[in-house]
Amino acid sequence: MPKAVVSEEKRRRRRPTRSGTVLSEHLIIDTALRLLREHGSAGLSARRLGLALDCDPSALYRYFRGMDDLTLAIGDTLIGQALDGWRPTxxxxxxxxxxxxxxxxxxxxxxxxxxxxxxxxxxxxxxxxxxxxxxxxxxxxxxxxxxxxxxxxxxxxxxxxxxxxxxxxxxxxxxxxxxxxxxxxxxxxxxxxxxxxxxxxxxxxxxxxxxxxxxxxxxxxxxxxxxxxxxx
Amino acid sequence: MPKAVVSEEKRRRRRPTRSGTVLSEHLIIDTALRLLREHGSAGLSARRLGLALDCDPSALYRYFRGMDDLTLAIGDTLIGQALDGWRPTxxxxxxxxxxxxxxxxxxxxxxxxxxxxxxxxxxxxxxxxxxxxxxxxxxxxxxxxxxxxxxxxxxxxxxxxxxxxxxxxxxxxxxxxxxxxxxxxxxxxxxxxxxxxxxxxxxxxxxxxxxxxxxxxxxxxxxxxxxxxxxx
DNA sequence: CTTCTTATGCCAACACAGTTGACCTTACGC
DNA sequence: GCGTAAGGTCAACTGTGTTGGCATAAGAAG
Missing domain, CATH: 1.10.357.10 (Tetracycline Repressor, domain 2)
Known part of the structure; x- marks a missing residue:
């Protein structure tokens, strides 16, 4: 388990998962949103996310401190979508x-x-x-x-x-x-x-x-x- | 497991639990509210409720179809408290x-x-x-x-x-x-x-x-x- | 091109969750 | 008192978040 999560900008090594995909905060959040849409708000779990990303659930802990941290990141993504393109007139x-x-x-x-x-x-x-x-x-x-x-x-x-x-x-x-x-x-x-x-x-x-x-x-x-x- | 839950009015047999307490919808909801207050909104679980009531978790399924059903009952209790004593003037x-x-x-x-x-x-x-x-x-x-x-x-x-x-x-x-x-x-x-x-x-x-x-x-x-x- | 370091993916294990089916005991209606 | 079935108990299943240890390969350094 990582003591502290490496922030996305500092991330250097981009090691692919066994099946070839390369993880990232962005990819994880996107997949989480898809899972939520497909399986409902209780359908998001570390294990299901691991299955969808074809990686071990514990790999997620290199990107987020826990499921709660991931949840907050998802929320911020939604606000980002809302703000995208908005300009004060x-x-x-x-x-x-x-x-x-x-x-x-x-x-x-x-x-x-x-x-x-x-x-x-x-x-x-x-x-x-x-x-x-x-x-x-x-x-x-x-x-x-x-x-x-x-x-x-x-x-x-x-x-x-x-x-x-x-x-x-x-x-x-x-x-x-x-x-x-x-x-x-x-x-x-x-x-x-x-x-x-x-x-x-x-x-x-x-x-x-x-x-x-x-x-x-x-x-x-x-x-x-x-x-x-x-x-x- | 019970096919259908017996409604509180129809309930006849009041069999005490091993430790002597007699279960009821009311008692269960009250205990659940206490647990929620003491352990936070994630602190309510069938097992903890069983521990607090000194009964097996599965006994709860004689009173509620599942934890979700219990949740709804708790909500209705809150509305009941809000209405208690209110009269239109x-x-x-x-x-x-x-x-x-x-x-x-x-x-x-x-x-x-x-x-x-x-x-x-x-x-x-x-x-x-x-x-x-x-x-x-x-x-x-x-x-x-x-x-x-x-x-x-x-x-x-x-x-x-x-x-x-x-x-x-x-x-x-x-x-x-x-x-x-x-x-x-x-x-x-x-x-x-x-x-x-x-x-x-x-x-x-x-x-x-x-x-x-x-x-x-x-x-x-x-x-x-x-x-x-x-x-x- | 080789070597070293360390970031990061993987595995196994833990304690906890909800739920179910079978069992058995005992309270109650007759 | 007797028979019935309500309802409490037990054991087991699957699924959850999370962790420590290990192995490996990516990228920096030479």
């Missing part, structure tokens, strides 16, 4: 909306990975870049530092929170998914109006509404609040 | 605020358990009661069914999402907690102003702000939006 509201939607989208498009990473603070490069971007937009919009920090907090937490929730429902394995659908239709749909009048009345609407994400509307609410502070 | 805004804060508080006061359960739809009794309560408040406030459902969706998702996020940071084991604190202070605190000017400027405020939950302010924003719809 100067129109704060549009910038912030795009940023929020991009982060939300990046997580939700890898639901199984998102489930594992949304609520972790990594301090890695891409996460820092995202924080810097949000704070930058808010301050150039005209907010004082203190207010910018408060809004930043609400913004980033709300985005991650909804991403986590939306990802969680997308990440459910097919069986559980059908089970939850069944719960909505059978339990909620056939609830006696005597005991649960409001659910009974809303049942058909519930089934369609609960599929969509509530994030876009929540985001607009937050942007409205920021706008109010800027004029006031 | 007729003042919709106050009712909704109290409901939101109660649910958020219930989850956050069992962070380790919340991490496991926040994003699961169970269809169990207490969850149904909570949904019925929210829809009831919104409709008696004067919202049409369609709008009530949309607001209900945003409300419940937002509450659970923030609960999950806030719980996650509270649930981190001490070591990881210190590590994240370290990340905030060292990484964010000593970031060169050249590359990350906005984080550098906001660093002292970030450290204090990021400890608080952003839920209360997010909740007020949502209530404002509902109020706007009611007058319009």
């Amino acid at each position: 100067g129109a704060w509201r549009e910038d912030l909306r795009r940023l929020g939607m991009r982060i939300h989208t990046a997580y939700v498009s890898h639901p199984q990975a998102a489930v594992l990473t949304t609520s972790r603070v990594t301090g890695r490069a891409n996460e820092l870049a995202a924080d810097e971007a949000v704070l930058g937009v808010l301050r150039t919009a005209g907010l004082a530092v203190g207010e910018a920090v408060r809004v930043y907090h609400a913004f980033i937490d709300q985005t991650l929170a909804f991403a986590a929730l939306d990802a969680a429902s997308l990440a459910l394995p097919n069986a559980a998914l059908r089970a939850e659908d069944e719960v909505w239709r059978s339990t909620y749909g056939h609830l006696p109006a005597a005991s649960h009048p409001n659910i009974a009345a809303a049942a058909p609407l519930l089934a369609t509404e609960m599929v969509r994400s509530a994030y876009p509307s929540a985001l607009e609410l937050l942007l409205d609040a920021v706008a109010a502070r800027l004029v006031g | 007729g003042a919709w805004r106050e009712d909704l605020r109290r409901l939101g804060m109660r649910i958020h508080t219930a989850y956050v006061s069992h962070p380790q358990a919340a991490v496991l359960t926040t994003s699961r739809v169970t269809g169990r009794a207490n969850e149904l009661a909570a949904d019925e309560a929210v829809l009831g408040v919104l409709r008696t406030a004067g919202l049409a069914v369609g709008e009530a459902v949309r607001v209900y969706h945003a409300f419940i998702d937002q509450t659970l999402a923030f609960a999950a996020l806030d719980a996650a940071s509270l649930a981190l084991p001490n070591a990881a907690l210190r590590a994240e604190d370290e990340v905030w202070r060292s990484t964010y605190g000593h970031l060169p102003a050249a590359s990350h000017p906005n984080i550098a400027a906001a660093a002292p405020l970030l450290a204090t702000e990021m400890v608080r939950s952003a839920y209360p302010s997010a909740l007020e924003l949502l209530l404002d939006a509902v109020a706007a719809r009611l007058v319009g």
Whole structure:
């Protein structure tokens, strides 16, 4: 076992695995994302990863301190994807909306990975870049530092929170998914109006509404609040 | 292994375990909550639960279909605690605020358990009661069914999402907690102003702000939006 | 081109997890 | 009291993360 993991830049020796492939942080993370997509958020394991990469599971410990460390790296990769290509235009509201939607989208498009990473603070490069971007937009919009920090907090937490929730429902394995659908239709749909009048009345609407994400509307609410502070 | 689990009401035989204690759904859930609090969200396992209850791990399968089923039951217990004692007063805004804060508080006061359960739809009794309560408040406030459902969706998702996020940071084991604190202070605190000017400027405020939950302010924003719809 | 060092892949083993099937004992309904 | 079956127990299976020791080949040095 390595005492300390060699950082990717310092890595010199590129020894191929027995089957010929050459490992790297990037390759490992990519394969992990594939495994997560194919086998669900519980389908990522050191042994399965070793199988997919055709290497011994313990080889992974030369690249990450453990599975948890790998998880954080995956999370940072997602943020990186969200930020890729984003540039501030100067129109704060549009910038912030795009940023929020991009982060939300990046997580939700890898639901199984998102489930594992949304609520972790990594301090890695891409996460820092995202924080810097949000704070930058808010301050150039005209907010004082203190207010910018408060809004930043609400913004980033709300985005991650909804991403986590939306990802969680997308990440459910097919069986559980059908089970939850069944719960909505059978339990909620056939609830006696005597005991649960409001659910009974809303049942058909519930089934369609609960599929969509509530994030876009929540985001607009937050942007409205920021706008109010800027004029006031 | 039991083909189907006997529901708690139908349970007749109360056979004591070898050490004398008599098992029950309630006792098992309580013990599980204790284990979660004491050993963190990864500290709940069938074997440890068996040890704490002084019974064989496989005995649990007479009460729950598996660890996942137990998890859902724990979640429903938390919602039950949140609802316990809540009554609608007729003042919709106050009712909704109290409901939101109660649910958020219930989850956050069992962070380790919340991490496991926040994003699961169970269809169990207490969850149904909570949904019925929210829809009831919104409709008696004067919202049409369609709008009530949309607001209900945003409300419940937002509450659970923030609960999950806030719980996650509270649930981190001490070591990881210190590590994240370290990340905030060292990484964010000593970031060169050249590359990350906005984080550098906001660093002292970030450290204090990021400890608080952003839920209360997010909740007020949502209530404002509902109020706007009611007058319009 | 040879030699040396050490990074890094591989192997075997550990303790822990969830889950199951067979067994057996004992509480309860009659 | 008796018969039944609920439910606690045991042993075993597969899968997990992680580690220490070992072997080998990549790349630096000469």
